[in-house]
Amino acid sequence: MPAAGWGHMVRMTQIGLPSRVRACLFDLDGVLTPTALVHAAAWKQMFDDFLHDREGDGFRPFDSTDDYDNFVDGRPRADGVRTFLASRDIELPEGDDDDPPSAPTVHGLGNRKNELVLEKIRTDGVTAYEGSVRYVTAVRAAGLRTAVVSSSANTRDVLVSAGIEHLMDVRVDGVTAKEQGLRGKPKPDTYLEAAKQLGFDPGQAAVFEDALVGMDAGREGSFGYVVGVDRVGQADELRRHGADTVVKDLADLIGRSV
Numbered sequence: 253m254p255a256a257g258w259g260h261m262v263r264m265t266q267i268g269l270p271s272r273v274r275a276c277l278f279d280l281d282g283v284l285t286p287t288a289l290v291h292a293a294a295w296k297q298m299f300d301d302f303l304h305d306r307e308g309d310g311f312r313p314f315d316s317t318d319d320y321d322n323f324v325d326g327r328p329r330a331d332g333v334r335t336f337l338a339s340r341d342i343e344l345p346e347g348d349d350d351d352p353p354s355a356p357t358v359h360g361l362g363n364r365k366n367e368l369v370l371e372k373i374r375t376d377g378v379t380a381y382e383g384s385v386r387y388v389t390a391v392r393a394a395g396l397r398t399a400v401v402s403s404s405a406n407t408r409d410v411l412v413s414a415g416i417e418h419l420m421d422v423r424v425d426g427v428t429a430k431e432q433g434l435r436g437k438p439k440p441d442t443y444l445e446a447a448k449q450l451g452f453d454p455g456q457a458a459v460f461e462d463a464l465v466g467m468d469a470g471r472e473g474s475f476g477y478v479v480g481v482d483r484v485g486q487a488d489e490l491r492r493h494g495a496d497t498v499v500k501d502l503a504d505l506i507g508r509s510v
């Protein structure tokens with residue numbers, strides 16, 4: 253048997269990653285589960301109600317593709333509120349984490365959106381992408397370690413609801429990032445923390461992301477490989493933001509050599 257073990261030999265041809273990669277860091281929403289759609293719909297409903305109340309019938313609605321991808325996707329919740337409002341030249345007081353959903357503050361709006369997300373997840377449940385489960389299972393069988401790295405404070409609930417919590421060795425999410433004072437994506441802090449907890453340098457870790465800010469984090473953190481996951485037809489944008497490769501589904505990497 254070779255010094256690195258058979259798992260090492262097998263994975264080079266079967267999981268589409270360079271041999272230096274020993275750990276896989278997966279974003280959640282849009283990569284492991286289809287919950288990016290739930291978030292996008294909740295953001296739209298919340299911002300459209302807010303803009304309508306503020307500007308009347310002539311308001312410019314939140315665009316679930318452009319506004320979501322550029323200002324909200326992948327960022328921690330309050331950063332998403334701030335970044336979108338800034339794009340419309342709107343300033344609101346910060347407020348507090350426990351502001352009621354009716355409060356006209358950054359956190360009030362964030363809490364309003366979160367109520368919509370939780371309602372949808374509780375009603376419909378979450379099913380993981382089948383190709384993602386197959387791919388994560390394959391990388392673990394090849395001896396790599398795995399982490400989920402998400403801005404979402406709902407990460408644990410979504411993993412449990414989807415039945416995939418046991419597939420992740422480490423979780424760095426919106427809750428743990430806040431506890432540890434880690435900056436959110438597009439900063440690489442949460443991905444760096446996950447690599448550290450798994451015991452690897454960034455160069456030995458691959459980042460799997462569907463969000464443009466996640467690509468930026470992968471590039472700024474000098475990770476060993478960055479996989480862009482294109483669920484919405486933004487492959488070129490993902491490449492421009494630093495993807496080494498772009499796939500439509502994680503299972504597309506199975507059987508691919510790099």
Ligand SMILES: O=P(O)(O)OC[C@H]1O[C@@H](O)[C@H](O)[C@@H](O)[C@@H]1O
Binds near residue numbers: 325406
């Ligand atoms: O509001 P949460 O569940 O903490 O999630 C924050 C963000 O988490 C990211 O994973 C999603 O891409 C965003 O859409 C979402 O807004």
